Amino acid sequence: xxxxxxxxxxxxxxxxxxxxxxxxxxxxxxxxxxxxxxxxxxxxxxxxxxxxxxxxxxxxxxxxxxxxxxxxxxxxxxxxxxxxxxxxxxxxxxxxxxxxxxxxxxxxxxxxxxxxxxxxxxxxxxxxxxxxxxxxxxxxxxxxxxxxxxxxxxxxxxxxxxxxxxxxxxxxxxxxxxxxxxxxxxxxxxxxxxxxxxxxxxxxxxxxxxxxxxxxxxxxxxxxxxxxxxxxxxxxxxxxxxxxxxxxxxxxxxxxxxxxxxxxxxxxxxxxxxxxxxxxxxxxxxxxxxxxxxxxxxxxxxxxxxxxxxxxxxxxxxxxxxxxxxxxxxxxxxxxxxxxxxxxx
Amino acid sequence: xxxxxxxxxxxxxxxxxxxxxxxxxxxxxxxxxxxxxxxxxxxxxxxxxxxxxxxxxxxxxxxxxxxxxxxxxxxxxxxxxxxxxxxxxxxxxxxxxxxxxxxxxxxxxxxxxxxxxxxxxxxxxxxxxxxxxxxxxxxxxxxxxxxxxxxxxxxxxxxxxxxxxxxxxxxxxxxxxxxxxxxxxxxxxxxxxxxxxxxxxxxxxxxxxxxxxxxxxxxxxxxxxxxxxxxxxxxxxxxxxxxxxxxxxxxxxxxxxxxxxxxxxxxxxxxxxxxxxxxxxxxxxxxxxxxxxxxxxxxxxxxxxxxxxxxxxxxxxxxxxxxxxxxxxxxxxxxxxxxxxxxxx
Ligand SMILES: O=P(O)(O)O[C@H]1O[C@H](CO)[C@@H](O)[C@H](O)[C@H]1O
Ligand SMILES: O=P(O)(O)O[C@H]1O[C@H](CO)[C@@H](O)[C@H](O)[C@H]1O
Numbered sequence: 001x002x003x004x005x006x007x008x009x010x011x012x013x014x015x016x017x018x019x020x021x022x023x024x025x026x027x028x029x030x031x032x033x034x035x036x037x038x039x040x041x042x043x044x045x046x047x048x049x050x051x052x053x054x055x056x057x058x059x060x061x062x063x064x065x066x067x068x069x070x071x072x073x074x075x076x077x078x079x080x081x082x083x084x085x086x087x088x089x090x091x092x093x094x095x096x097x098x099x100x101x102x103x104x105x106x107x108x109x110x111x112x113x114x115x116x117x118x119x120x121x122x123x124x125x126x127x128x129x130x131x132x133x134x135x136x137x138x139x140x141x142x143x144x145x146x147x148x149x150x151x152x153x154x155x156x157x158x159x160x161x162x163x164x165x166x167x168x169x170x171x172x173x174x175x176x177x178x179x180x181x182x183x184x185x186x187x188x189x190x191x192x193x194x195x196x197x198x199x200x201x202x203x204x205x206x207x208x209x210x211x212x213x214x215x216x217x218x219x220x221x222x223x224x225x226x227x228x229x230x231x232x233x234x235x236x237x238x239x240x241x242x243x244x245x246x247x248x249x250x251x252x253x254x255x256x257x258x259x260x261x262x263x264x265x266x267x268x269x270x271x272x273x274x275x276x277x278x279x280x281x282x283x284x285x286x287x288x289x290x291x292x293x294x295x296x297x298x299x300x301x302x303x304x305x306x307x308x309x310x311x312x313x314x315x316x317x318x319x320x321x322x323x324x325x326x327x328x329x330x331x332x333x334x335x336x337x338x339x340x341x342x343x344x345x
Numbered sequence: 346x347x348x349x350x351x352x353x354x355x356x357x358x359x360x361x362x363x364x365x366x367x368x369x370x371x372x373x374x375x376x377x378x379x380x381x382x383x384x385x386x387x388x389x390x391x392x393x394x395x396x397x398x399x400x401x402x403x404x405x406x407x408x409x410x411x412x413x414x415x416x417x418x419x420x421x422x423x424x425x426x427x428x429x430x431x432x433x434x435x436x437x438x439x440x441x442x443x444x445x446x447x448x449x450x451x452x453x454x455x456x457x458x459x460x461x462x463x464x465x466x467x468x469x470x471x472x473x474x475x476x477x478x479x480x481x482x483x484x485x486x487x488x489x490x491x492x493x494x495x496x497x498x499x500x501x502x503x504x505x506x507x508x509x510x511x512x513x514x515x516x517x518x519x520x521x522x523x524x525x526x527x528x529x530x531x532x533x534x535x536x537x538x539x540x541x542x543x544x545x546x547x548x549x550x551x552x553x554x555x556x557x558x559x560x561x562x563x564x565x566x567x568x569x570x571x572x573x574x575x576x577x578x579x580x581x582x583x584x585x586x587x588x589x590x591x592x593x594x595x596x597x598x599x600x601x602x603x604x605x606x607x608x609x610x611x612x613x614x615x616x617x618x619x620x621x622x623x624x625x626x627x628x629x630x631x632x633x634x635x636x637x638x639x640x641x642x643x644x645x646x647x648x649x650x651x652x653x654x655x656x657x658x659x660x661x662x663x664x665x666x667x668x669x670x671x672x673x674x675x676x677x678x679x680x681x682x683x684x685x686x687x688x689x690x
Contacts, residue, residue, distance in 0.1 A: 078660070078667055078669075091548070092544075092548060093541075093544060093545050093548050093569075094548060094552075094569045146664070148660060148663060148664045150659040150660060150663055151659065152656070152658045152659040157656065157658045157659070158656025158658040158659075159658075167659065167660070169660055169664070175664035175665035176664070176665045176666075177662075177663055177664050177665065178664065196438075199437075199438060200438050203436070203437060203438050203439060207439075224438075224439045276658045276659040276662050276663070277659070278659055278660075278662075278663040278664075280663065297662075297663060299662050311497070311502065311503025313497045313502045313503040313504075313621040314495040314496065314497040314502070314503075314512065314621040314622070314623055315423070315493060315495060315512070315514055315623075317522075317621050317623075317642075317644050318493060318495055318522055318621070318623040318625065318642060319491070319493045319514070319520035319521070319522050319523065319623075320520035320521045320522065321521075322423055324423075
């Protein structure tokens, strides 16, 4: 008998897409904001924060007195490694299957008051190292097939704690967005023998207009098809399938690139620019997928000011995404920003 | 030469999906809220509201002294009927095509202070009539292929004016969500000779647990695959392709059904329950699509209280939708609500 109290996937028969259901998770505590502005000044240490060094978390564990990043399993994980239930639920049009996974939290800094753009480049580099280490470690669990590394920044993006941190969700099945992207990349690879994104890098370098950052190892563009107002795409110049393949130089370069990009973001509205960002990379523990090309999406919601965002609502949910400014205009605004953070200039 | 300042679609080469770009629209005014709670008391008439009867709108037009609903072309339409530019932009991986359409606004009531659940059933029925009329009228434009009728309710859903109103966007191409749903419905229809949703109605009637409303003409369920916490699906019992086919009795019944559903919603948290809702129906002015079955989605964001919503952010945007309570639990909560509005009891 299928247990609907365990994390599981459900298939939408109208779209063919799946939703992950995590009933046990509704018990997690809420520290987040209630639809209000960002608070701009925070102490360097907050005794109530479950991410600050030496503090005790909800489950009684004490955080170490960490110096750079710190990783632990989410106390309120949406996925669990060994759900009691197994198998599938198949009742004709009602289809479900169990799902398992591991959810981790990664504090970016011991400092409660910082964010990525305000951190030192070397400290961001330590986080990139941690991402790579975690990726390689999680990959060793044979039933894990996809590892999603991401960050929700700002209360407007559902971040329930302002202490700088990201998350890693590793799971058994391949999520819908990854399947979609995999399919498209595979088709191009089979047709041309080349990476879709490698060819896209060439196209953007030819046009120039949407490029925000172009260094030896990474290209950052407002993609031609951006949905969010200031959406960007970070592409590795080398055709890597995943972060596990990055060299030391590439990791340092990614830290540099992320610092510059997030600094430009903060400077647009002189605010801590909210976003959800994350890497898309090849599934793991499955056949080789040479078509995959590592990249990172930044989905920031702000549109008009530090407090007015773009709403992806009625028409967007029911019909098609819709945006109000061109990607080229957004790129121009991002290009015009200083690479020095507004708080330091 | 393709004009990027006109509304157009762009294809995401990673997903194969399209985004509608409407550059001219960034000039529209903002009356909406800045991430704060809902204001609960409003006057019956507001001289600053562009939807109230007799008021003058941004373009200088004066609203009539209307008694039920009132429809007009959106002064800040995302789609225009005759964009100056035509044709497609095809630069290998950068693909775009022009798009045209008509965006209408439909005020639900002359009363500035009401919402659907607080309106009289007969007044809601007048709006259902208007939806049908508008649908039939827009369908007469031969280049229109899809008509999206929807409502964004509440500032949290990007609604920039609290006066009760909805929108209708009619356009030349068939939007991505409609294509997805059409594909799934067609596959089922070709395999079984039956409507997918007709079979789904039978499955839900057998299980009972997710049913909120079940009357002669409509079934309302929290769908098995709901993404939003209290998401519901309104299904016509009769296999109609679109609202144009509804009989007078069915229209009255829809008004009754919507009043009951939105009343139950408001009662959950004793608040004006925000949502985006809209009908999905067959494309028009194209070949017959007997597989299509009229239905209406309600996507409400609230999760824990009147002020804490579910955030569809990092993991959800990058990997897969994720929900925290089961659809069955949500159905139970909705079933327990009174059908009398909390303000009246
Ligand atoms: O895990 P957190 O930070 O508590 O929660 C946040 O990120 C999750 C993953 O994107 C989302 O499911 C939650 O809605 C959001 O509030
Ligand atoms: O048309 P409105 O009410 O100004 O705008 C609202 O609905 C539109 C259609 O869903 C969205 O594109 C906007 O982001 C939202 O704020």
